[in-house]
Amino acid sequence: MTDRARRSLSTLIAAFVLALGFSGGVKAQQPQVTVEREAYTGPAIVVRDLPEPPRFASAADIEAALTVFDWVTPPSGDPPEIAAQIGITRGEAELVCQVSDEGTLSACSTVSENPGGVGFAAEAERAAGTARVGEMAYGRRVRFRLIFQPQVALQPQVSSSF
Structure with a gap:
């Protein structure tokens, strides 16, 4: 199991324990959640001449x-x-x-x-x-x-x- 997967699993278990209130007599700590983003690597998208917003009917x-x-x-x-x-x-x-x-x-x-x-x-x-x-x-x-x-x-x- 990778470190990233292990962190995600432990965070999920900690959140589950907190949500259900199972602290087992030990003060539960708020898990820290880190969101990792991957850079977009696809082709460039160039949008020119965006359309005017529509006139909505009454x-x-x-x-x-x-x-x-x-x-x-x-x-x-x-x-x-x-x-x-x-x-x-x-x-x-x-x-x-x-x-x-x-x-x-x-x-x-x-x-x-x-x-x-x-x-x-x-x-x-x-x-x-x-x-x-x-x-x-x-x-x-x-x-x-x-x-x-x-x-x-x-x-x-x-x-x-x-």
């Missing part, structure tokens, strides 16, 4: 938005470059957008983004700009989720997916 907008509507032209887009650079291959964002009288989407705000902070909401907003929805949504707000996956077309979800 509760009223989320509640009032249509969740059942038709796509005339579904959104199209790619996962954010930053996500790919750090090894994130799948993500999603849920948006609420205003629909024009021509069926185009604008004034989008974010309901959720997963994982957060790597640009899925911003990419979803850009993708929403390529979409058109059916007449029943003209002049209304709509709510939908976009799922980004590698090698798979962008997947918009509406209706019972919430």
Whole structure:
């Protein structure tokens, strides 16, 4: 057994003894815990042009938005470059957008983004700009989720997916 493993085991046993109150008539001492960190030795990760934080939708907008509507032209887009650079291959964002009288989407705000902070909401907003929805949504707000996956077309979800 290595010295490091022996120290870890004795620290664990001492903590267990203290937690259960077994001192056996001997005053138990608080174990000292030392955390050893290993230096990162992987490839350099350079992150440039971090995405702006998303604009989050209000509760009223989320509640009032249509969740059942038709796509005339579904959104199209790619996962954010930053996500790919750090090894994130799948993500999603849920948006609420205003629909024009021509069926185009604008004034989008974010309901959720997963994982957060790597640009899925911003990419979803850009993708929403390529979409058109059916007449029943003209002049209304709509709510939908976009799922980004590698090698798979962008997947918009509406209706019972919430």
